[in-house]
Amino acid sequence: MVIEMANLLEVKDLKKYFPVRSGMPGFGQKWLKAVDRVSFTIAPGETLGLVGESGCGKTTVGRSILRLTKPTGGRVFFRGTELTALNGRKLRPFRPKMQIVFQDPYSSLNPRMIVLDLVGEGLQGVNPQKKKDLVVAVLERVGLSPEILYHYPHEFSGGQRQRIAIARAIVLQPELLVCDEAVSALDVSIQAQIINLLIKLRQEMKIAYLFISHDLAVVKHISHRVAVMYLGQIMEIAPTGRLFANPLHPYTKALLAAVPVPDPEFKRERLLLSGEARRGTDMDEGCRFAPRCPYAENRCHREEPPLVAVGDGRQVKCFLVKSK
């Protein structure tokens, strides 16, 4: 149960536009609105799942919060401090508090560094013995033996590498961990191990997660609340149980109906979407989902619906869902 408390992270109207080369220079510069006015909060120790299909901007949201990329607009607050107002050196004290685990543990670990240095890299100004002790402790925490300290990443399997990447992220005791498709590259039997590890760490260390994934079942399993993104915007945000039991936005409905369920007797109403997502350029008119929406009305094509609260801690961006 999530208790109402001061937010750890608050994201307000976050925007990230990428210029798209088109036509004559200087005339009609087009922008790809990868993230367009995204707002949400994360409480301390809470896991917010951010789910959507490829190109919806979910990774860019994570990277913008950590300032791995500079947002075009909007504000990000961490424990009340506006990070978006800080730069360079002033941002540095906040960096250890916010860490990230990437999807592919084959490319996210420097192949020339041994585990001791990989995991201990963030521990600056710590003497070598202390550093070794801290690294050993964190390795045990993620289920790895201290014997691996002097080994290189290529000696490990995908699951073990992902444990190393997690150890590297939590050694600084962050308050927020962004998991960007952190279990997507793993086989199911290993994926379950890593999910269970993340749940254990969350309980032990009170870390909040921004859990970014395209896999709805994984997101459902790990998140307290879930935000569904489509073409750069949040379409629906709700507590996990309510979202999956009763999705309100037509896109959420279609997304849930599309996931294959491992039960041959499972009968469902398939809400097959026609077509595919548009490109994220020039979408200033109407709801972004309208072209694929089976319920779209005239108004949906002309006017963009606001993201409104509909009670029960839910917000939906759709004209067809009545606000409270």
Add this chain to the structure above:
Amino acid sequence: METALLEVKNLAVHFQTPGSSGGPGGVNKAVDGVSFQVFPGETFGLVGESGCGKSVTALSLLKLLPTPPAILAGGEVIYRPEGRRPEKDLWQLDHEDLIKLRGKEISLIFQEPMTSLNPVMKIGRQIGEVLRIHSAEKAPTPEEIRREVLAMLDRVGIHHPERAYEAYPHELSGGMRQRAMIAMALICQPKLVIADEPTTALDVTIQAQILELLKELQISYHLSLLLITHNLGIIAETAHRVAVMYMGRIVELAPVKELFHNPLHPYTLGLLSSIPRLDREGELKAIPGMVPNPLHLPAGCYFAPRCPRVMEVCHKEYPLPREAAPGHTVACWLQEK
């Protein structure tokens, strides 16, 4: 009992691996004694985690693996097209005859259409080429080919067939490319389609479209489908019978309902309880440990080091497949009791 369209018997495909950085090389038995049948109009699923040998099985059926490094170590691939006797062993056919079969009677759909379509050839010509090559007796005119390709593009749900016909693969979206790939696989009206992770590279809403399309085409063309995937959800929704592979061997083979409701092999059980699901709550029970090194396989059952119900005999000898129920075979010592 109906006769199988495809009968694979004791298939073995090995890879000679060179030693790396001073380490010794060895023989990787990627596929080791795999047997199954595919019946007319049936979808047979082959499921397993990466490295279990499911894709190698699929590619080796039509001898599509480069040899070396692959070694077709043994087995038979019996193909019985309806009403035509005698049956053929695909592995015994000479190259010319095999080429005539590929794409015409047995075709393939790969995971990533961007890498399996020719990037410098327009979609229409690529599909038409299959038709042209496989029309043995009387060559169709370019107009006939064009008409048939357009009809097929329309059939697989491409909205503007003329536009797609003139497009290069990179101009189409992922879902449209996979539809074009399916059109290419079906243009000669094959009897068997081998689909290797056909939707893995696609978004979930597009995946649902493609799976629906495959199911619908299967019925209307009475296709047999050999579906290779790592996704148990896709198996549950599309396959009629399914085989679970682990380390190059089939550990369990059963009708799909039987497998999901009465899984008997501890590995199958482990897989089913380690996937997060939308229809259920509860803790994930991960399979402990990891897959063994294929060059140093354990002495007995390959799953024994990770198995929660391991017994002494499991470390000594690999169990033979046993029929636990009609059509349901399991290779596990627990069945011997």
